[in-house]
Amino acid sequence: MKDTSVESVKISAMRQDLVRVLGANKGLNAVIKKEVGDHLSGKRFLILALLVVVTCLGALYVAAGTIRSAVGQSEIDFVFLRLFTTSGASMPFSFLSFIAFLGPLVGLTLGFDAINGERDRRTLSRVLSQPIYRDALINGKFIAGVIVIVMVIFGLGFLVAGFGLMMTGVPPTLDELLRLLAYLILSVIYIAFWLALSLLFSIIFRQTSTSALAGIAMWLFLAVFFSLLAGMVADGLYPVQKDSGTEQVLANSRAEQAISRISPTTLYDEAVSTIMNPSVRTLGPVLVEQAYGAIKGTLSVGQSLLLIWPHLVGLFAATSICFALAYISFMRQEIRA
Template structure:
């Protein structure tokens, strides 16, 4: 209770200072709320548990990768064998999936846990109406909650990326190439965008529903649908509507596979998997079926960072568009929402 009183006092003093002119630099209510939200997120048990799971899977994946790195580098058939630090994020012996596969599974849970009660818990506890009584703008509340959660997520993934690079330098003694460092940073940024989508979706549901249990269950149901049931329903619909692929010609088979890939890319996890596979495996040249004419004259060599980014830009722009759309809708609903006890 004392921390809540101090928080409202800070907000009131920040709003009061912003209306006066003086020698003191006025405090910004937005950053007061961001600091409070960051502290709440970091000290909450649900974040500690999920961050611990992410860290545990990271350590397990790195252990498996380091145990098999010598075999991967010695394999002359692997075009990516020279990218040592990228191999740390991709190789596996079958006991544990690579780290980016774990992020594709645990990332949505992390985002949902940080945003499903962002607004409705404040209203059910009676603190939202007290917050609106302070000299702050309404949009400051939802902006601060999103920015605070994004800061926590960014710090977590950036720390893991730097930890992987530092551990690789200490254990292997091999210096990291600039292209590998850029690819790892792009992977970290893509992971942040992916988790931010689920964070914004959970905030949207928190604005829409007044009960925290309803918003949490709805977010988990959406995640389960895209993770488990979407591909099952898609296979049933394809078998019912499209002809048998064994009876198709080469051109028709390419169109058939293109249709399947198009519908699979409505799934955020598929966009994330496609983009991370291309960024962490420079030998991947395309994310769709290629004809013999397109493959003619292609040199089997790794792509540059710029070329890999051009390949994955549709997936990245799709995730960004979905993230911005969810935040814009939650912003619109919250600004028009009636706040009362």
């Protein structure tokens, strides 16, 4: 008897907790709903989405053309994946490189005025004086952004896949589909990193223009200058001359790679090119003697995933850290301007 009463007390306590959590989520749901609606109906997002769609379809068109002309000449495998990775003479970028390039911009656009925009419009104190927890606002904004990213990336990925099927007529294998799925998920995580970063900037900086500029500066830095910087630092640590030994050259290139892997952009690029290219078997430097005698072949999905697992974890961690920083600074910030 006693046990059951204890149980029932426990259950009722659990139910109360559940009610409280759901009650707190009411505010969260309202925020998510509103933010997704705002994003999708905003002109800013429309412009960017159009840009991304047009460039990606352009890339697809070129890729399909290139593949078609190559089919007769040599035997090609993984036609479906090539739709995403092939570039042509008239269009030097593939679908992959377009997403890698424009994806961060999508993330930044979704978040750069998340909090300081509310401050500017003087809606922050009014919204937070409603019975919601303070973190419901920032969580809601992040989740809404991620939902929109998922919609854009998956929509675009499947759109391109569908068009590609129609153009080439080669159906994908299960292996290829899984690779595509992994690629899309990776892209979502990567763009979510930029969303979290821009959210952080929108909390730190009071002006929306400052936070937008900071986001773009960060994007340029990571996309263009960081790899140069990594090379310079590696050269400083392990200088390589004409007569340097193998050890030195190897150390130099390993250092460069390690440093550039701090950047989520590098992580994403490496991971994506591995998962979408079954013939990529290793990411580090390979010596001639190691490659000697190796049988030419491709990796299975599982093996490719194993290769990029650290990258995936790293990207996820970078996104989480960025969001955690944004969360903490928002919770500590004064509501007053």
